[in-house]
Amino acid sequence: MEKFDVFLAHNSLDKPEVIAIAKKLKRYNLNPWLDREQIFPGDNIHEAVFQGISQSKVGAFFISQNGLGTFQENLELGGIIQFFLKKRKEQSFRVIPILLPGVSDIPENFFYLRQWAWIKFTSLDDPAALEELIRGIRGRVTEIKAPPETPETTSIIQPTPTKIPEQQSNTDEEAERIRQQQEEAERLQRKQEKVERLLAAENRRQQEVEKLRQQEEAERLQREQEEAEKIAELEAAAERERQQEAAKQERERVKRMGLRLLRLQQEQEEAERLQRQREQENDDLSSDKGVDYKRLRDLLKARRWKEADQETLAVMLKVANREKQGWLDTASITIFPCNDLRTIDQLWVKYSNGRYGFSVQKKIWLEVGKNEDAFYARIAWQITAKWFFGGNLSSRSRNLDLTAPEGYLPFGMWWVIGGCRIWDLFSLRPDL
The missing domain is CATH 1.20.5 (Single alpha-helices involved in coiled-coils or other helix-helix interfaces)
Structure with a gap:
């Protein structure tokens, strides 16, 4: 529905001239769309412009020496041409280029505006241009009656005399x-x-x-x-x-x-x-009696303690030349070669890491104050008589390894020492 006679698209720099022309149009009972009058704070500018164009019969496009404003060129011009193309078949919308004073022709970069007849204002008080604009808006040949005289209108377009x-x-x-x-x-x-x-x-x-x-x-x-x-x-x-x-x-x-x-x-x-x-x-395997201690050494080195204990008895009987008797007496202990006794003891001490041997047993004997019962308890031996001869010597430990008490081995040879006690042995052999 058309509410406005003309939409006035212009550069904001030309607003005073456009407002002056709008006032003159209003005195001729025309209703122009002017952004200052139709756009209020908070309005969507694009929607307001397109709505104004769609509700107008004519789109007037002002061109001045100031050129086209950004708003005028990017929004109003496109909206006017778009609406014209939409209404072209109905011929219900016209476009009128308007040249303001100082512009003699449409610029080359807007050549497409030349397809519409334009109006040129030589001044703002150009009555001929104003008359053409009014006729263009109304769209027909009609008599233009002069508006009532007012103090403001010093230059009012005079109405054309009625033709006969x-x-x-x-x-x-x-x-x-x-x-x-x-x-x-x-x-x-x-x-x-x-x-x-x-x-x-x-x-x-x-x-x-x-x-x-x-x-x-x-x-x-x-x-x-x-x-x-x-x-x-x-x-x-x-x-x-x-x-x-x-x-x-x-x-x-x-x-x-x-x-x-x-x-x-x-x-x-x-x-x-x-x-x-x-x-x-x-290894010092020396022997005053020519006894070979290699087997004893190998058994001790292999930690075959039981066999080494038995081998100790065998080599001591051999050294003492009492293999037939099968036991040692006090005399044989007394005259037992120091070199052989030291060889046997050193092999036991070396391969048991200092846990077993005659010298180890003697050290414990001295530590317990030469107390026979304390000695037996310390090394886990048992004896049923104070004398070896006729007595019964046994061991409480069943582990023939390095977990047995210190001084536990050698053990077997004590079974075959007769006629003396253990402290007599240690006292008879100070070389241990």
């Missing part, structure tokens, strides 16, 4: 003028159609350009994706190769480490063998 329709010459002139207007309208219509064709062609060209650009962009993206996939594939292959190389190097490192460990183990075993050999070579 009875005069034939005036009728012919009016008919000629109407014909010329029709021809001009047809010419403008053809020009407008040409412009529309050009615009349509330009639009199609732009669509083709955009389509080509999109196609090129899609191809570019496709190439980039393919290149990215190739790069990713190459990187993955390089990563697999790197991992394979790393795995190979790790296998070689493990292999080298294994060989090194094996070599170190072999070297350690060889060192231990040499150490054992040196120890065997360093």
Whole structure:
């Protein structure tokens, strides 16, 4: 529904001139749309402008020496042309370019505005231009009556005198003028159609350009994706190769480490063998009676304590030359060679890490104050008589290993010592 006669699109810098023209239009009973009067604080500017255009019969587009304002060019001009194209078939909306004083022609960059007949104001008090604007807004040949005189209107457009329709010459002139207007309208219509064709062609060209650009962009993206996939594939292959190389190097490192460990183990075993050999070579196996102590040493070294205990008895009987008797008496203990007694004792002490041996037993004997019962309790022995001869000597410990009490071994030879007590033995052999 049309509420306004004309929509006044203008640069804000030209607002005083446009307001002056709007006031003159109002005196001729025309209702112009002016942003200052129709847009209020809080309104949506775009909606207000488009609504004003759609509710107007005419869109007046002012051009001045100030050029087009941003609001005028980007919003009002587009809205006016868009609404004109929408209402073109109905011919219910017209566009009137208006040149304000100082502008003689429509600028080249707005050539499409030339398809509409424009109005040129030589000054703000240009009555002819004002009359053309009023006729353009009303859209028909009509008599323009002068508004009432007011103190403000010092330069009011004088109404055109009424023509006498009875005069034939005036009728012919009016008919000629109407014909010329029709021809001009047809010419403008053809020009407008040409412009529309050009615009349509330009639009199609732009669509083709955009389509080509999109196609090129899609191809570019496709190439980039393919290149990215190739790069990713190459990187993955390089990563697999790197991992394979790393795995190979790790296998070689493990292999080298294994060989090194094996070599170190072999070297350690060889060192231990040499150490054992040196120890065997360093063991003092001397004997004044020519007795071989190697078996005793090997049994002690292997920690075969029970067999070593039995071997100790055997070698002592052999040294004392009492193998037939099978026991030692006080005399044989007294004259037992010091060298052989020291060899047997040192082998026991060495291979038991200082836990067993005659010298260890003597040290405990002295620690308990030469108390026989305390001595037996300390080393876990039992005896049923104070004398070995005819007595019964046994052990409370069943573990023949290094967990047995200190001084527990050697044990077996005490069964075959007769005619003396244990403290007599230690007193008879101060070399222990």
